Amino acid sequence: SPLVDRPVDGPTDASAIATLHESFALQQAAFRRDPHPDISQRIEHLGALAAMLMANRERIADAIAEDFGSHPAVFTDLLEILGPAGRAATAIEHLADWMAPSERAANPDVYGTARATMRYEPKGVIGNIAPWNFPFEIGCGPLVEMLAAGNRVIVKPSDLTPACGALLQELVASTFDREHVTVAVGGLELAREFSSLAWDHLLYTGSPAVGREIMRTAAENLVPVTLELGGKCPAVLTASGVTAQAAESIVGTKLVKNGQMCISVDHVRLPVDRVDDFVELVRAHARDTVPEHSRTADCTGIVSDRHLARIEQLLDEARAAGARIVELEPGVRADPSTRRMPLTLVVDPPPHLRLCREEIFGPILPLLPYEDLDDAVAAIDADDRPLALYVFGADVEECEQVVSRARSGGACINTCALQGALPTLGFGGSGTSGMGRHHGIEGFREFSTARGVVVRGSGDSIDALYPPYDEKARAI
Ligand code: NAD
Numbered sequence: 276s277p278l279v280d281r282p283v284d285g286p287t288d289a290s291a292i293a294t295l296h297e298s299f300a301l302q303q304a305a306f307r308r309d310p311h312p313d314i315s316q317r318i319e320h321l322g323a324l325a326a327m328l329m330a331n332r333e334r335i336a337d338a339i340a341e342d343f344g345s346h347p348a349v350f351t352d353l354l355e356i357l358g359p360a361g362r363a364a365t366a367i368e369h370l371a372d373w374m375a376p377s378e379r380a381a382n383p384d385v386y387g388t389a390r391a392t393m394r395y396e397p398k399g400v401i402g403n404i405a406p407w408n409f410p411f412e413i414g415c416g417p418l419v420e421m422l423a424a425g426n427r428v429i430v431k432p433s434d435l436t437p438a439c440g441a442l443l444q445e446l447v448a449s450t451f452d453r454e455h456v457t458v459a460v461g462g463l464e465l466a467r468e469f470s471s472l473a474w475d476h477l478l479y480t481g482s483p484a485v486g487r488e489i490m491r492t493a494a495e496n497l498v499p500v501t502l503e504l505g506g507k508c509p510a511v512l513t514a515s516g517v518t519a520q521a522a523e524s525i526v527g528t529k530l531v532k533n534g535q536m537c538i539s540v541d542h543v544r545l546p547v548d549r550v551d552d553f554v555e556l557v558r559a560h561a562r563d564t565v566p567e568h569s570r571t572a573d574c575t576g577i578v579s580d581r582h583l584a585r586i587e588q589l590l591d592e593a594r595a596a597g598a599r600i601v602e603l604e605p606g607v608r609a610d611p612s613t614r615r616m617p618l619t620l621v622v623d624p625p626p627h628l629r630l631c632r633e634e635i636f637g638p639i640l641p642l643l644p645y646e647d648l649d650d651a652v653a654a655i656d657a658d659d660r661p662l663a664l665y666v667f668g669a670d671v672e673e674c675e676q677v678v679s680r681a682r683s684g685g686a687c688i689n690t691c692a693l694q695g696a697l698p699t700l701g702f703g704g705s706g707t708s709g710m711g712r713h714h715g716i717e718g719f720r721e722f723s724t725a726r727g728v729v730v731r732g733s734g735d736s737i738d739a740l741y742p743p744y745d746e747k748a749r750a751i
Pocket residue numbers: 278279404405406407408409413431432433434435462463466467470480481482483485488489502503504505506536537538634636662703704708709
């Protein structure tokens with residue numbers, strides 16, 4: 276996919292690889308010395324992470340704006356800063372429960388007074404390979420559950436957002452001991468070296484294509500992986516779901532980072548006889564709320580010239596194929612100097628177009644009409660499994676049926692993206708959109724070793740297994 280068709284990029288400073296190896300060895304040695312940080316140490320780390328983010332709101336906003344060209348402050352505050360800081364607060368609140376060993380039943384006829392517990396223990400040294408689209412939310416957010424679970428972490432930010440990478444490196448270095456958390460920056464060479472280390476766990480967030488490469492590399496050392504990948508997230512409008520509220524939710528979500536969000540709405544499936552109504556609802560919403568969106572700093576810039584060219588190509592291909600194009604800012608094209616691009620609808624594009632096959636990751640919204648809701652749901656379930664599914668309608672039971680029949684990583688009914696916002700809900704993909712979970716207790720357990728431990732008591736019949744066998748078997 277061109278999302279990952281990257282040029283051999285970003286220089287890797289020769290010393291960066293040596294530093295990475297050194298940090299990794301330091302963290303491994305430190306973990307061996309102190310493998311069981313207690314709850315107060317963990318809470319201290321979580322508090323320090325949240326304070327680091329909150330104290331540097333302006334610098335973080337400036338770095339993101341530098342990398343994206345423009346990036347509304349509200350996205351930085353809500354998503355990149357308050358998001359992970361709130362997640363840390365949630366972890367602090369629940370940590371004692373999360374860490375508590377879970378007592379399991381043991382049949383006294385067989386096991387006597389033995390005690391069986393699952394214990395959630397730190398894994399060790401974890402790598403976090405983060406993408407460009409949420410440099411702090413994904414650079415720091417998963418640290419919450421990794422640190423809550425008592426691990427040490429090295430973060431590798433994307434080289435496509437160098438100002439954010441450099442700032443994250445500086446802030447982490449002034450907040451944490453290198454033995455605990457550190458940041459490695461560099462280009463593709465560093466990224467490959469990073470993914471080849473013998474981590475105790477590796478989290479990768481990015482495209483499915485690179486996810487495959489990461490998993491292959493990790494398999495060499497049998498490193499367990501969490502893969503947070505992408506895909507084409509559909510919004511499904513049932514017959515009663517073609518409403519102004521659905522239009523607001525879908526357009527609002529699509530404009531978050533101008534479509535550069537893994538849980539953005541990729542396309543909308545809607546009843547064929549309601550397409551024009553929905554187009555009008557979207558037009559009216561855009562006219563009332565963001566009439567000249569792409570000409571203002573409220574519009575997030577596309578991250579790079581190459582990504583902008585790719586999204587424009589997707590639209591050009593749809594134009595060339597004769598698809599109906601609805602420009603929400605008539606006559607306005609992407610501005611190469613700001614990399615801001617207006618939101619455009621494409622009605623019923625032919626399925627062979629790249630627009631219909633690749634994750635769009637930008638401000639284009641295809642509308643795919645259906646004759647029959649069941650067929651639309653079957654088409655979603657037959658395709659690569661999306662990270663998210665959004666269903667709109669007045670009949671919540673009908674919406675629930677769509678959710679249960681079309682598999683996805685997460686889902687919302689009558690809204691979008693909130694499954695990724697709530698710090699109490701495990702978040703992740705399914706099938707090609709990823710494996711494993713972070714956020715909340717699911718994240719804590721993902722980054723812990725669940726260890727089953729038995730303490731033998733008295734009155735058990737466990738020696739029935741030991742020789743001599745025949746005599747014992749007769750006694751059972
Ligand atoms: P990207 O280009 O920033 O790559 C992601 C990370 O992988 C970066 O740190 C990059 O340096 C590293 N990388 C690239 N090639 C590598 C290699 N060969 N070996 C090791 N590391 C390598 O980001 P992207 O891939 O353009 O990200 C966009 C994709 O990420 C989309 O598909 C999007 O849906 C997905 N995404 C998923 C989530 C999620 O939570 N599931 C969140 C954000 C983005």
